[in-house]
Amino acid sequence: MSLAQALAYFFREAAGGLRRGWKVSLLAVFTIAVSLFVGGVFLLASGNLARALERWRAETRVVVYLRPGTPPPAVERLRAEAARGPAWVRGVEAVSPQAARARFAASFPALSDLLRGWGEEPLPATLEIELARDRPLPASELEPWLAAWRARPEVEMVDEDREWLGQLEAIIAVLRGIGLALGGVLLAAAIFTIGSVIRLIAYLHHEEIAILRLVGATELFVRGPFYAEGLLQGLLGGGLALAALFAGWQVAQAEAQESLLATLLAARFLTPGQSAALLLLGGAAGLIGAVASLRRETLRSEA
Amino acid sequence: MIQFFHVGKKYGDRVALHDVGFEIPRGQFVFLTGASGAGKTTLLRLIFREEVPTSGQILVNGRNVASLPLRKVPYLRRTMGVVFQDFRLIGRKTVFENVSYLPRILGSDRDTQKRLAYHALRRVGLAHRMNAFPGELSGGEQQRVAIARALVSDPQLLIADEPTGNLDPELSREILRLFLEVNLRGTTVIIATHDRATIERVGGRVLTLDRGGVGSDVQLAGTEPPRLEPPPEDDEAPPVPAWPESDAGAEPLVPPS
Numbered sequence: 001m002s003l004a005q006a007l008a009y010f011f012r013e014a015a016g017g018l019r020r021g022w023k024v025s026l027l028a029v030f031t032i033a034v035s036l037f038v039g040g041v042f043l044l045a046s047g048n049l050a051r052a053l054e055r056w057r058a059e060t061r062v063v064v065y066l067r068p069g070t071p072p073p074a075v076e077r078l079r080a081e082a083a084r085g086p087a088w089v090r091g092v093e094a095v096s097p098q099a100a101r102a103r104f105a106a107s108f109p110a111l112s113d114l115l116r117g118w119g120e121e122p123l124p125a126t127l128e129i130e131l132a133r134d135r136p137l138p139a140s141e142l143e144p145w146l147a148a149w150r151a152r153p154e155v156e157m158v159d160e161d162r163e164w165l166g167q168l169e170a171i172i173a174v175l176r177g178i179g180l181a182l183g184g185v186l187l188a189a190a191i192f193t194i195g196s197v198i199r200l201i202a203y204l205h206h207e208e209i210a211i212l213r214l215v216g217a218t219e220l221f222v223r224g225p226f227y228a229e230g231l232l233q234g235l236l237g238g239g240l241a242l243a244a245l246f247a248g249w250q251v252a253q254a255e256a257q258e259s260l261l262a263t264l265l266a267a268r269f270l271t272p273g274q275s276a277a278l279l280l281l282g283g284a285a286g287l288i289g290a291v292a293s294l295r296r297e298t299l300r301s302e303a
Numbered sequence: 304m305i306q307f308f309h310v311g312k313k314y315g316d317r318v319a320l321h322d323v324g325f326e327i328p329r330g331q332f333v334f335l336t337g338a339s340g341a342g343k344t345t346l347l348r349l350i351f352r353e354e355v356p357t358s359g360q361i362l363v364n365g366r367n368v369a370s371l372p373l374r375k376v377p378y379l380r381r382t383m384g385v386v387f388q389d390f391r392l393i394g395r396k397t398v399f400e401n402v403s404y405l406p407r408i409l410g411s412d413r414d415t416q417k418r419l420a421y422h423a424l425r426r427v428g429l430a431h432r433m434n435a436f437p438g439e440l441s442g443g444e445q446q447r448v449a450i451a452r453a454l455v456s457d458p459q460l461l462i463a464d465e466p467t468g469n470l471d472p473e474l475s476r477e478i479l480r481l482f483l484e485v486n487l488r489g490t491t492v493i494i495a496t497h498d499r500a501t502i503e504r505v506g507g508r509v510l511t512l513d514r515g516g517v518g519s520d521v522q523l524a525g526t527e528p529p530r531l532e533p534p535p536e537d538d539e540a541p542p543v544p545a546w547p548e549s550d551a552g553a554e555p556l557v558p559p560s
Binding site: 002005009020207208210211212213214215216217218219221 | 351353373374376377378379380381385391392393395404405407408410452
């Protein structure tokens with residue numbers, strides 16, 4: 001029997017088995033769908049958060065707030081000094097108090113009246129230092145550099161985004177960890193369920209298995225349809241999980257106009273590669289469950 | 304064809320067979336008889352490697368069946384046809400599907416499967432019931448389907464365990480006539496039965512088991528042997544399943560002294 005003939009036979013028998021025992025199979029399909037759906041939700045959320053993080057990281061900059069009354073020549077001297085800094089400093093822009101006021105007025109028109117009452121310029125001059133985006137910044141160089149700026153007498157404070165981005169990164173890692181752990185536990189449960197279902201089906205067909213052996217069927221011929229059935233159950237579960245994920249994502253998209261969280265977590269659906277991986281993971285789980293449940297001794301004793 | 308050398312089989316402390324030795328040449332028709340529990344079924348199960356002997360050696364076509372690796376057992380069974388008293392047909396499969404399992408396992412295409420199944424069913428007179436399910440057939444018809452399944456690839460050896468045990472006398476005669484016809488075509492036939500009357504009527508070699516050992520091994524003339532016509536040559540006779548080339552000579556051909 002050629003491989004193509006064998007596979008055609010396995011899947012024909014497996015499809016027949018699914019039709020005949022659809023109630024039992026549904027349990028296995030549903031279990032695997034739930035586990036992959038939960039894993040998929042975490043994958044989707046963490047993926048979107050990671051993308052947002054990347055975007056924000058690309059916009060990372062250091063803002064040096066100078067003391068009020070710092071004269072323009074001193075601001076220019078500090079700007080030039082900053083521009084001569086380490087290689088990962090990509091550019092420096094000096095923002096005068098007047099420019100800062102104009103920016104504020106443009107960004108918050110309703111609040112622009114607030115600034116009119118001030119006699120002096122209320123906002124300090126700043127240096128906006130853009131850092132390299134294409135590679136991680138070496139903390140051993142960055143920290144002393146920031147400390148040196150903070151120590152200067154002209155500097156009021158130094159603000160940088162890395163701290164909260166680092167916290168967000170930790171949150172994403174935790175989210176991924178929870179997703180992996182929860183998805184893994186549920187997947188193990190799904191594998192166990194599929195294994196039990198396949199074992200039950202094999203038990204129900206033990207006479208048929210014995211007859212097949214008597215007429216000279218090889219172990220692969222006997223077990224192949226059960227493996228194919230596990231694989232099909234897993235793929236169906238994966239497909240169901242993907243469909244549910246997509247439906248959930250569509251709902252989140254509709255909510256995204258009003259919810260910042262929805263915007264963050266459901267900006268994009270899984271990539272085709274991730275979707276395929278989820279589907280294949282379902283198939284693999286089904287196959288593993290079937291193979292594990294049909295250990296030699298099991299079928300031998302049943303036959 | 305089949306050689307038993309000092310074969311013993313125990314199930315725990317219970318001895319099913321002890322020191323059994325005999326030889327069945329190719330093409331012989333043999334009745335295996337004895338009281339219930341004498342070891343007939345165990346002996347047959349040893350031949351098609353459903354059981355492994357506790358001691359001794361069994362050679363089938365020169366191959367030591369007892370030491371045959373599990374993965375090679377299917378190839379041994381493809382050279383045999385086995386018929387049981389309880390038919391062992393798959394209820395959810397049609398007669399055609401039940402009979403065509405072996406051709407399918409051997410990778411025959413659908414047309415060849417149909418042709419072989421049709422020929423086998425025609426030999427047992429059931430070609431017109433190919434699409435029926437076993438549950439729709441009488442006991443005799445089911446037994447004939449089981450025989451057709453055993454014959455579908457022209458086995459070198461046909462083993463039947465109490466094949467007429469569930470049948471009325473008329474059907475029993477019909478089934479026995481079928482076995483004799485199969486034997487006439489060159490197939491070695493071993494039938495386990497406790498029906499002494501049938502044995503004496505048909506005749507042939509009779510191996511009698513007694514409390515796990517060979518009690519007697521005699522040739523009976525038969526008081527009323529069925530008249531058989533030589534079977535017509537079948538141009539489309541299916542090929543006999545062969546051992547894979549790689550298996551040839553893998554087991555000892557010479558029995559131990």
